[in-house]
Amino acid sequence: MASFLSFVVLAGGLFFLSLHMFAVSAQFYVESSSPAKKIFNVLSSGANPDGKTDNSEAFKKAFYAACQWINLKGQNVVLIPSGNFMVNHVSFVGPCKSPIVFSLQGVLKAPSNPALFFSDTWIGFRYINGLVIEGGGTIDGQGAFAWPYNDCKRNPKCKTLPASLRFDFVNNGKLQNLRSINSKNVHLTLFACHNFDITNVKLTAPNDSPNTDGIKIGASTNIKISHSIIGTGDDCIAMISGSENIDIFDVLCGPGHGISIGSLGNNIEKEFVKGINVRNCTFISTQNGVRIKTRPSSFPSFVSNVSFSGITMKDVNNPLIIDQQYSPNAEWFYQEKLNAGGVMINNVKFEDIRGTSTSEIAIKLHCSAEFPCQNVKLGNINLAYTGSTRNIKQTTSSCVNVKGQPFGRIQPPGCL
Structure with missing residues (x-):
């Protein structure tokens, strides 16, 4: 795919931006909102907010572009704008060359097809230093489709349903201003994370939904959870x-x-x-x-x-x-x-x-x-x-x- 030049009008002036090609072989429009911030809009990598299209690959393309962009002055922002985005199981894996911000302003919806239920993770982040997730958006695990498949109380070989958000080996992280509803299993899981701040989140699932813990923490240090509302079918925090x-x-x-x-x-x-x-x-x-x-x-x-x-x-x-x-x-x-x-x-x-x-x-x-x-x-x-x-x-x-x-x-x- 040939490289190209994009012209963006900002503040009444025409600025010339050079766009980089990455191993994912896709084009990305990079919007600059300030000298210290580069924005990677998932729409520019092919995401479709129709609530039906699987946007997993488009999200990964936007993430890896942001992950590899060297920003000496500030952060790289993966922007998920307003709209309903269906996403299958997806993991975002570092390390990254600059701090990463996920600005979730829309709604992410998990699969409702039983053939896609069984995994330990719906959306995962691994080996990232300086990760921020914010934006006021919602992640919808669509758990009501999956809860009837949870037979772990009577079946010791039961299949695992996914945590909505899983963080592994994420250091100096922050999760704020986010809503998670109807997780299939745990809403948020932290494993081997250090210096992680969770604030102003709302995690909800029905009282009778099985194993829908709000936040589960293991092998992690210096974790702060504050100013939040958690109402689920299992432990609010474990x-x-x-x-x-x-x-x-x-x-x-x-x-x-x-x-x-x-x-x-x-x-x-x-x-x-x-x-x-x-x-x-x-x-x-x-x-x-x-x-x-x-x-x-x-x-x-x-x-x-x-x-x-x-x-x-x-x-x-x-x-x-x-x-x-x-x-x-x-x-x-x-x-x-x-x-x-x-x-x-x-x-x-x-x-x-x-x-x-x-x-x-x-x-x-x-x-x-x-x-x-x-x-x-x-x-x-x-x-x-x-x-x-x-x-x-x-x-x-x-x-x-x-x-x-x-x-x-x-x-x-x-x-x-």
Whole structure:
């Protein structure tokens, strides 16, 4: 394909731009909105916003053009303008020669054809430093077409449905001003990411949609999640092994299963979660509030330095939980002596938590007999009962194999 020259009228003047050819063998119109910004519009690479055409290749062409453009002064912007863009499974892989911004202003729609459902990722980003995703647009996982195919509770060999957005080995990233609806599986997954900021996002799926976690974090450090609304059919935020230095604040969670650490202890390799700070968050009509969950008869692992503070609960079924008998395919159950578990839980604080519980036991701290929970602190708790059982007047607490101390006022009365 022959190279060509494009003339663009800007600010009343005619500027001459040289367009580069890349290995993807396509032409790109590069719009310059400022000296520090190069814009790569997916429409110029052949994208069609009709909601039906598969735009995966057009999106990849725009990305790789931006990824290879050397911008010494600023960022390269992949622009997805207004319109409905259908995209099949697609991955954007670096490293890139300049920082990349995805400006999503339109709507991205996932496939509705069952033959295209099964994969671990719908839209993926890998090995990119300095990635920003913004623009106020929406990604629609069209999960209602796929949820009937989720049979994992009864089929151990079930096929994987895709996460809507997956970030692997993305450093110094930012995701802001974005909406994700009806994911087939998890909305956002972070793996091996470092220094990543998620703010002002809205993630929603029906309460009965299976495994539609809002954000799942693993093997990642220095992650911040703030000023966001998450309402799904599973955990609003889940932190699994390798999550370290995670700061979560000003998040509205509901419906869903709350904000969880774990589950841990299911793998032979030693797992860990540490340095977790959940503060100034609100839970509305969730199955759980703040939770640490580990598997029974666990392999050696640990959870340490966790703080839940400034939390508001409104009609939450299980506001405060440490559950070392967690099984994803069975109901939580109580027993005087728990099975042996190898996950050590140390230095956990629940502080300034108030609101209402729909269950009688508002505080459940059930730890392993072999490795009791250490240095657990409960303080300034006020959780009233709003369930439907008439003879219950107030909430209670239940602690098993927990060592720690209470402080301040606690309602229900503490069990430490």
